[in-house]
Amino acid sequence: MATIYDVARLAGVSPATVSRVFNGTTVTPENERVVRDAAARLEFVPNRTARTLRRRNSDIIALVIPDIENPYFTALARGVEDEARAAGYSVVLCNTDGDVTRESDYLEVAVSEHMAGVIIAAASDQSDLSPLLSRQKAVVAVDRVPHGAAIDAVTIDNAVGAELATRLLVERGYERIACIAGPDDVETSVARISGWRDALSRAGLRADHDLLEHADYRVEGGSAAMARLLGRTDPPDAVFVANNLMSVGALRVLRDAGIHPPEIGVASFGALPFSTSAPTGVSMVSLPARELGASAARMLLARIRGDRQAPRTLVLEATAID
Amino acid sequence: MATIYDVARLAGVSPATVSRVFNGTTVTPENERVVRDAAARLEFVPNRTARTLRRRNSDIIALVIPDIENPYFTALARGVEDEARAAGYSVVLCNTDGDVTRESDYLEVAVSEHMAGVIIAAASDQSDLSPLLSRQKAVVAVDRVPHGAAIDAVTIDNAVGAELATRLLVERGYERIACIAGPDDVETSVARISGWRDALSRAGLRADHDLLEHADYRVEGGSAAMARLLGRTDPPDAVFVANNLMSVGALRVLRDAGIHPPEIGVASFGALPFSTSAPTGVSMVSLPARELGASAARMLLARIRGDRQAPRTLVLEATAID
DNA sequence: CTGAAAGCGCTTACAG
DNA sequence: CTGAAAGCGCTTACAG
Numbered sequence: 001m002a003t004i005y006d007v008a009r010l011a012g013v014s015p016a017t018v019s020r021v022f023n024g025t026t027v028t029p030e031n032e033r034v035v036r037d038a039a040a041r042l043e044f045v046p047n048r049t050a051r052t053l054r055r056r057n058s059d060i061i062a063l064v065i066p067d068i069e070n071p072y073f074t075a076l077a078r079g080v081e082d083e084a085r086a087a088g089y090s091v092v093l094c095n096t097d098g099d100v101t102r103e104s105d106y107l108e109v110a111v112s113e114h115m116a117g118v119i120i121a122a123a124s125d126q127s128d129l130s131p132l133l134s135r136q137k138a139v140v141a142v143d144r145v146p147h148g149a150a151i152d153a154v155t156i157d158n159a160v161g162a163e164l165a166t167r168l169l170v171e172r173g174y175e176r177i178a179c180i181a182g183p184d185d186v187e188t189s190v191a192r193i194s195g196w197r198d199a200l201s202r203a204g205l206r207a208d209h210d211l212l213e214h215a216d217y218r219v220e221g222g223s224a225a226m227a228r229l230l231g232r233t234d235p236p237d238a239v240f241v242a243n244n245l246m247s248v249g250a251l252r253v254l255r256d257a258g259i260h261p262p263e264i265g266v267a268s269f270g271a272l273p274f275s276t277s278a279p280t281g282v283s284m285v286s287l288p289a290r291e292l293g294a295s296a297a298r299m300l301l302a303r304i305r306g307d308r309q310a311p312r313t314l315v316l317e318a319t320a321i322d
Numbered sequence: 323m324a325t326i327y328d329v330a331r332l333a334g335v336s337p338a339t340v341s342r343v344f345n346g347t348t349v350t351p352e353n354e355r356v357v358r359d360a361a362a363r364l365e366f367v368p369n370r371t372a373r374t375l376r377r378r379n380s381d382i383i384a385l386v387i388p389d390i391e392n393p394y395f396t397a398l399a400r401g402v403e404d405e406a407r408a409a410g411y412s413v414v415l416c417n418t419d420g421d422v423t424r425e426s427d428y429l430e431v432a433v434s435e436h437m438a439g440v441i442i443a444a445a446s447d448q449s450d451l452s453p454l455l456s457r458q459k460a461v462v463a464v465d466r467v468p469h470g471a472a473i474d475a476v477t478i479d480n481a482v483g484a485e486l487a488t489r490l491l492v493e494r495g496y497e498r499i500a501c502i503a504g505p506d507d508v509e510t511s512v513a514r515i516s517g518w519r520d521a522l523s524r525a526g527l528r529a530d531h532d533l534l535e536h537a538d539y540r541v542e543g544g545s546a547a548m549a550r551l552l553g554r555t556d557p558p559d560a561v562f563v564a565n566n567l568m569s570v571g572a573l574r575v576l577r578d579a580g581i582h583p584p585e586i587g588v589a590s591f592g593a594l595p596f597s598t599s600a601p602t603g604v605s606m607v608s609l610p611a612r613e614l615g616a617s618a619a620r621m622l623l624a625r626i627r628g629d630r631q632a633p634r635t636l637v638l639e640a641t642a643i644d
Numbered sequence: 645c646t647g648a649a650a651g652c653g654c655t656t657a658c659a660g
Numbered sequence: 661c662t663g664a665a666a667g668c669g670c671t672t673a674c675a676g
Contacts, residue, residue, distance in 0.1 A: 004653065014663045016663055017662065020655090020662085028661065031662085045434050048431070048434040049380075049434070050375050050653035053371045053668050053669065054667080054668050055654085069393065069400065074390045077417070078390065081417060090428065092415065092416060093417070095403060109412055112368060112369055248598055251598035255598060255599060272598065274570045276570055276597065277599040327669080335646080349645070353645085353646085369670065371668085372669035375653065375668090375669080376672085646675105647676090652670085653668105656666095657666095659663095
C-alpha cells in the first residue's frame, strides 16, 4: 500500500505537504494538484491507524447496544447514524447481546482504538463505564443509564409510559392486570414495573406480587411468561408487557391458546414491530426510538467538540396508540 | 493513559518484555506476574492503534450490510458474530442504507484501519470491491455478490426459492400471479424474478409484463407496489413478494383495503418478521439467515488464516412454510 | 528468556 | 507556504 512518502516522491514535495493536502491546511493550489494527481495514480488511501496513533483520536463513533435483533435498537441506530454521518463521523455498531463481558470487551476496543466517542445502551444496571470515564472519553448513555453513572443521557420516561399503557387497560375495564417485566438488573424494567404499579393503585386495583412475571426482553421470554400466567389457577384478565419483543411472544402464546384480545387485555410498551394485522384489543405506547438516537448523537458531538457542561439527561415521552 | 513504558518501569523490565506478556510469548512466570501486577496497577490497556500500525492488521472484522432495520440482516449479523467471536475477533457493523457512496466510505475505513477482513452484503450489483481486492484484504460476499466479483460468497438459491414460493400459489389455484420485486440493480431481485417467471411458465401461466412491480425491498416500497397492483383495471388474484419487508407493506395495504388472504394469494420470500397472527393464506419460504452469516464468517476466518484456494461459493436453500 | 533498537505511517511544532 | 525531524505506542528480528 502506498504511503505518504511514495506520494511525496512522485509529486516532488515533502511528506508534510502531502499530509497537509489531506488535512485541509494551507498548500498552494499547484501543490494541491500535483499531490492529488500522484495520490490518485498510486491509489493512495491515508492510513488511519497511523493518523489516530499520532492524533490520539479517530473519527469513528461506537454505538453499543444490547440486542441488535430488536427493531427498537436498530431504529435508534439509524437516528445515531444520520446525525453522526452528517457531522463527518462514521459509526460502527457493537452488539453485546446483553452480556456485560462482551460489553466491556467492546468498551476496551473503543478506548484502545481511540474512538471519538461512545453511545451506549447498557447491557445492565451493573455495566461498568469506568474504562471510558477514567480516560475522559466522550460518552452518552441512551435508553438506559447504568447505576450511579454521572453522564449525559437520553432516556424515555419509562414510569410514565408504563402507567399510560396500563391505564389504557384500566379504562377498558380490566381488573386483574398482570405485568410481564424485563430483567431485574435493567433500569428500564424497574421503572416500567413501578409505572404499572402506580396505574393500578390509582385505579384502586391490587398489584399482587403473583401478577408480576420477570422475563428477558426477548420474544421467547415473553412467550414463557405468558404461558406461566395462563397456567395460573387464577389467571389475569389483562397483561401489561414491558417491551415490544416480549409482546410478540405473549401474543403468539395467546394465539396458540385460541385466546384473542380483547378477550384478554394486552398493552405493549413499544409498538409491535412489523405488524400486519390491526391488533384488535392490543393497546400500545409508541417510543421515539430514532429521535432517541439522534438526540444522543447530538449530545455526543457536542462533547467531542469540547462542551464541558455538567452532564445532562434528556427525557423523551412515550405516546399512546390505542 | 499508561503505556507499555510506564508498565515496564514499574515492573522493572524492558518494554519488550511487557509486550511479550500481552502477546503470549515466552516470559518467565515471575516476570509475567510482575508485569501483570504493574499493568493492573496502572489500568494499562494496550493501544490497539499502535499495535495495528506495527503489525499491519487488527483483529476486527467489518460486517457491511445494506439495511440494519431488516431483521434478515440482523439475524445474519448474529451468525457472523457468534463465529467470529468464538475465534477471538470483534465484529463491527456498518450500515450502508443501500447507498454505494456510504458503502465505499466504509470499505475505505476497513482498509485504512487495517481490519482483519470484511463480510459484505453489497448495496448494489455495481458495488465496487476493488479497494479491498487490490489490497488483498480477506473478503466474503454474503447474500449478494456484486457483478463480476471473483470472491468467496455465501448466497441463497434465489431463483429456486422464488419458484418454490410462487408454486405454492399455483398449487392453491391462483392464476394471475403478480410479482413485487426488489431494486433492479440488486442481484437477488433479478434471480427472484426469474424464479417467479419459471414457476408461471411451468404452470402454463402468463408472466405478463404488467404483473411485475419494482420496489425497494422496504416496507414502504411493498405498500406502494401493492397499492399500484390493486389500482389496476385488471388486478392480480395473487402476488409473490420478493422480500420480508415488502410483504409486510403489501399485507398492510391489503388489510387497510379490507382484503384478506386467501381472498388474494400472498407468498413471501422470507418469513414475516415478528408476526403474531397465524397469517392465513400467506405462503412463505424461510431463509437460513443466521446460518448464512455463520458460514460467511467461517470462510472469512479461513482466508484470514491464510487459505489460498480459489474463491468458492456456498449456496444455501430456502425452505417452504405453507 | 531478555533488552536495545529500528520502524510501522502519519502529524505538527518549529524554523525558514 | 514548506520541509526536516521528532514522536505517537507498539512489535519483533537480532544478538546475547
